[in-house]
Amino acid sequence: MTAIRVIVNGAEVIDNVAPRTSLGDWLREGRNLTGTHLACEHGVCGACTVLVDGEPIRACLMLAAAGEGSEVRTIEGFDADPLMMALRDAFHRRHALQCGFCTSGMLITAWDLIRRGKASSAAEIRRGLAGNICRCTGYTNIVAAIAEAATAAEGVGDGE
Amino acid sequence: MANDAGGAAAGIGASLLRREDERHLLGRGSFVPDIKLPGTMEVAFVRSPHAHARIRGIAKPAGGERRVFTAADLPRLRPIRVETQAPGAKSPPWPPLATDKVRYVGEAIAACLAPTRAEAEDLAAQITVDYEPLAAVVDAPRDMQGSRHPVHEGWSDNLFSERVFAGGDIEAAARAAEITVRREYRMNRQSGAPLEGRAVLAYRDWRLDEIVIHASTQTPHTLRVAIGEILGIDLRRLRVVAPDVGGGFGPKARLYPEEIILAALALELDQPLRWVEDRTEHLLTAAHSRDHHYQVTAYASRDGRILGIDAEIVVDAGAYGLWPQGPYQEAAMAARCLPGPYAIANYRCRALTVATNKTPMGPYRGVGRPGACFAIERTIDEVARAAGRDPVEVRMLNIVRPEQMPFTSIGGMRFDNGNYPESLRLCAELLDLPGLRSRQRRGEPDGRVIGIGFAVFAEQTAHGAAEFVARGAAIVPGFESCTARILPDGSLVLMVGIQSHGQGLETALSQIAHHELGIDPARIAVRHGDTETSAFGFGTFASRSMVMSGGAVARASRALRDKLNRIGAHLLQCDVAAVRCRDGAVRGPQGSVSIAEIAKVAHLRMDGLPPGVDPLLEAVATYEPAVGTGVFSYATHGAVVAVDPETGFVELLDFAVAEDCGTMINPMLVEGQIRGGVVQGIGTALYEEIPYDEAGQPLAGTLADYLMPGAAEMPAIKIGHLHTPAAATEYGMKGMGEGGAVGPPAAIANAVRDALSALGAEVNETPITPRRVLAAIEQARFRVGGPTG
Amino acid sequence: MKAAAFDYVRPRNVAAAVDLLAADKGQAQLLAGGQSLLPLLNLRLASPARLIDISRLPELAMTDEDDATVTLGAGVTHAMIEDRRVPDPSQGLMPHVALGLAYRAVRNRGTLGGSLALADPAAEWPAVLAALEAEIGVVGPNGRRRLSGTNFATGIYATRLAEDEIVTALRIPKLSRAARWGYAKLARKAGAFADALAVAVADPRRGYGRVVLGAANGPPLVMTEAGRALAGTRRDPEQLRRAVETDLDSAADRRFDAYQRRLHRAAAMRAIVQVIQ
């Protein structure tokens, strides 16, 4: 077992983890943060996307042990974030989710795209979502929702 | 009562925003793997690495004996067996854990239990199975009449079933033909690949003396029936719950060995058990789909009028039949859909369902239709080419016209109504066909060639008993149910037998109840996916839930409304004929009484009830559409592609759908279903494939090999609507869940063909990979100008 | 899909990592970004007894720059290159490549060093660094040495790196302002591994020309004829096309089938055309 100290959604957590435990499994099984979904566990689908030290990463491709000393933010840690609120609102109004399994990863990826100013056109948003698979929606509404939230956030960008 | 959703904004036809969204947006959905029970043991399976082998022995590791379960350890496990009434069909037994033989790579052999999944996998890795490998059956057309080691003992061939569908006089059509077009088509094997895989959590509830099974399934009630039957226990002792389900699309509408095994283990052990399918297991063992092979001959007149279709369809169904419907429906449905939405008089089709040493085949959005649509629509384009006419014109020439409705196709489909030619015209308009044609003539600056292709189809939806009986089905999912209950405060709970896993049925069904009762949708709860809370129902598949469950909700709501009116009239002291239930209240000539007040009387103040009226506000209703053969949605799909003749890469530039699904309860949800379906169809057309090698090894085990459509490659999908309400259903609804996935392979293949027309190349196999495109170009060059041409 | 058990250690510096690696020869594996290793572990295609986490060693994150070269630590991530958070020796080639490599969440952790050490034939960096004639600094129990980036990879997942060595840094010659580059990645999906990959670089001031193919059934394939033609002053597309054919002919050991050959030819020509246009 490896001892870790991690800030999870703003609160410090001290735990012992089996070295092989992925950050995704630890968040879900150890911290009961089940909003982080696992759909491939080999880095392709993006359902497990969380922020580590402010940057999106694949929770299935990082060891919990390697998270020592970092700050982790999961979908449950955005409840008071204005940009995330705008995104959630746009996803709701634009019908950008169906089964909801991809949604956490989509929202966090979208949040990062907007924050980095990489959501200025539909084409740019689509490229930015290349690593997040949605099996249900066909993407059109997701792209529209992100474009809308980006416009609201920065007063720039055009939709589809 | 506050009614912030407002009348028109929440009722039928309103794009009411989804009540399902909030929990998922907050990351607080509840999928099976999210449910935590103390002491849960995780399950990992030992699975066959061979496509076909005898099992000579299984050795458990020392110390692991009581955590490893084989068939011998679970005598309760009886084989899965599909009963079919289809004549001549064979139905082999399928032991949930393999006994003496394995018949596909991935077949479960032993269940291993440990506190974590990783440890369960460690345990599974320590089990040694002694195999005697046998030659695998992998090529359905080649091996269907027999092979050295047939897939099943005692079979002389490898046929699950063989049927001939015929109408008219195909020989006469052949004699009369001025144009004959022959083609072979192939739609390769793929996965349904919902983003969430399968998952099961099973435990014993001692207090209620029952086994509770949480499963990521589309069909909780029928799952309970099957598990009860196979394990030989009373259904009263089984509860199946499908909580949030991360996509289904058909593969989750079947019974799987893992569900039975976990239930059996829960009976044996005093611990909750959980199995969460990983992606590799999903690609290996969840139902595969498509794998259709077609040989089509079309006979036509010089101007392109189709006189007859002669065809053979071979479906590679894998090793076993999945309960309840077995492997048979795929080929039969394809055979019946092959004549398409066209007025064709002569037809003959031999439909064969073949057993191979591959993963069992199950339904996936569209089932037999995408393959049939691909075959007929590609053929129509070739007929048009042979006739020297535009494919749109030739479609117009052959398509069923509105004045012919209702029209029974030569495939035996009874199209109820609609304007099929108009959908074709509208789709061409959405894409700006004339503009594209002139762009095509101008040529692309980057050397690519563009092409436009169409596909028209009609989709049988919400079929009832008549259809399933005709199919020889063992289970006849001809109805749905709803229990509607108004609680003492006037809020409403609808308990339904379907399962909503993305379709938004929690929202749409509340709209129907709102329409009937005027109760604010915010005060309506929809409970589904739980055998404990609702009356029996079949679940969500076959584009049926909105029509069937919506119908049941309408009927239950009306029964409640009658009772509300009687109590309301009594309270208002007027005649029941004088009151109307509207906007959350029963209104009489003078004054009104709110549903909340009536509900209070019906529960807490029964002294206020009229004589002869029982307390409680509860109604159970079932619904079956007036026509058992289904109501038909229809659509034209149009695709615009750019093909790079140098590399074979295909880019989808535009995609449009012009469709008619009758009355739309919630247009936003309808469009969501269409777009999602279309992108799945694009996956079939361009990306998704599970190839097998000669030894029966599947070659796509991760999402790095199994490509799923991503946002970057997809266009924004355009949609146009036509509105022809069905006569046979509530409100004129038609089902529409699957259609999106039906047309894209055909439309895209036709667009690729159009783009490559100058080169004379065509791709008649999906997915249309760069390799296949280049091979087709190479072949065309060889045909036209010889090897150096 | 969970990894088999292993030990996990996080050494404090490169020297300690080298010691650990040497002590556990054959049993231990370095963990950098984990973006290739973790999938292999999860799928149980790799099961080392011990992982030595070098992902946060400051020495591997350092960068340096002089007039002629840029040095990037092995721990520099794809995202740092994409965002130009590290100096760019390549007149924009490397940031451009990074942008199309995998996905942002992968780029945030995946490293240059991991990519080079893994030597996935379809990976971008081995081909790009061969085209830039980078030098690869490694350290092992016997001290430091420098290897040529051009032939660092020797095969599919095979390099000149010894089992107990660590890639520490890459020294990359700067392209001049007058240099031009071309880059073509043919992949079926954005961010996916390439089916064909070509990098072309010409720096007339140095008389430098390089064309390198990736995803070429082996280590990066340096197209010598095409490179020579590109270095010249009179660059005629027809002549370059012939040079590409010659190079493909002489790569018989790669066993390209007709489809692959077509793809490689297309990728090479597209990269070259970007340079000469």
Ligand SMILES: Cc1cc2nc3c(=O)[nH]c(=O)nc-3n(C[C@H](O)[C@H](O)[C@H](O)COP(=O)(O)OP(=O)(O)OC[C@H]3O[C@@H](n4cnc5c(N)ncnc54)[C@H](O)[C@@H]3O)c2cc1C
């Ligand atoms: C979905 C997905 C898509 C991807 N697409 C692409 C793509 O298109 N192109 C591409 O090039 N890559 C792609 N990658 C791989 C990615 O670029 C990896 O980051 C990279 O290949 C490895 O870097 P790493 O730091 O993650 O190495 P790790 O995964 O940590 O290690 C990889 C190997 O290198 C060894 N190693 C690591 N660092 C060193 C060192 N300093 N010295 C010696 N040995 C070392 C490790 O022991 C291990 O064997 C993709 C990955 C994923 C998950």
Ligand code: FES
């Ligand atoms: S679960 Fe991590 S990328 Fe798919």
Ligand code: FES
């Ligand atoms: S909403 Fe189901 S996967 Fe995206």
